Amino acid sequence: MSLLSLKDQIRASTVCKAWREAAKSVTVVHKYQWFVSIPTWGNSIDLLDPLQGKKYTMNLPEKGVTDVSYSKDGWLLMRRSCFVQFFFFNPYSRELISLPDYELPYQAIAFSSAPTSETCTLVTLNPISEYIVAISTCYPGSAEWITTEFHCSLPFDLINIHSNLVFANDRFYCFTSGGVLFEFDPASRTLNHQAWDDVRFPEIHNNERSYLPKELYLMEQKGELILMYTYGIEKPMVYKLVSSKWEEMSSTLDGLTIFASLSCSETRKDVLGMKNSVYFPNYGLRNNKQCVSYSYDDARYYPGQPKRLWSVDSLWIDPPPFLR
Incomplete structure (x- = not known):
């Protein structure tokens, strides 16, 4: 079963119960994220399997005129064009969960788990000044934000904090370009922070100011925090927080x-055909179904030399349930 393409695995899984169980064991091992492009206008979204290079278009009348803000556990956090109405949306089940209006500005937003779970928490960050930050929280079913x-x-x-709000170990973390890690506990509503002089953005390697396009990403892998810097088409630098040291x-x-x-x-671990790589939500060339990626094994970008490594209306999502 592992030698079949994903499409053939799906077909084989319908033969009988035993074959279905065999297909499940393969697809669970090879589970990885799919690229999703969600334009503000229109009712359709595009899904791309980055490993198979196959593209799918879904018509979703429920979407309307919206922006996408975050993705986790197969759910999208959407914002309507009025900019104050947020809602959770599952593009596969088409389930929609409304949230109270949020009228304050923010620079980063995230949620901890699927909105159908009892532990789902939403958090926004809004730096008011250099030393003052406003943090708002909300839960599915809440009447207002706090x-x-x-x-x-x-x-x-x-x-550079838009992509750096992540949930791990019952807390939300944000890493800033000045080398400061902020830790917010939504249960006690407390905020702690710690600075690292040896991990700064973006001149940490040569202490010289760079004019290359640069981004900062924070993520987690089984409770461990992972930090990545990108500089134009240079090799991405990746760090892991181990015993209070990057x-x-x-x-x-x-x-x-x-x-x-x-x-x-x-992040995912030991995905066949995708190990030791960074995938970005962008196509390498026009009408190309291959996402831009950097291979550490080959020490190069694919495909070609991309002009930029990001796309505003694109992000990653869990694959459709029938493929898991």
């Missing part, structure tokens, strides 16, 4: 696959 202002002893950068990962990424985007980033 906002608290925190005064920090370390500066909270006003840039350590640069080996040149092979230890079998890790990173799915990076401006909204949120995910």
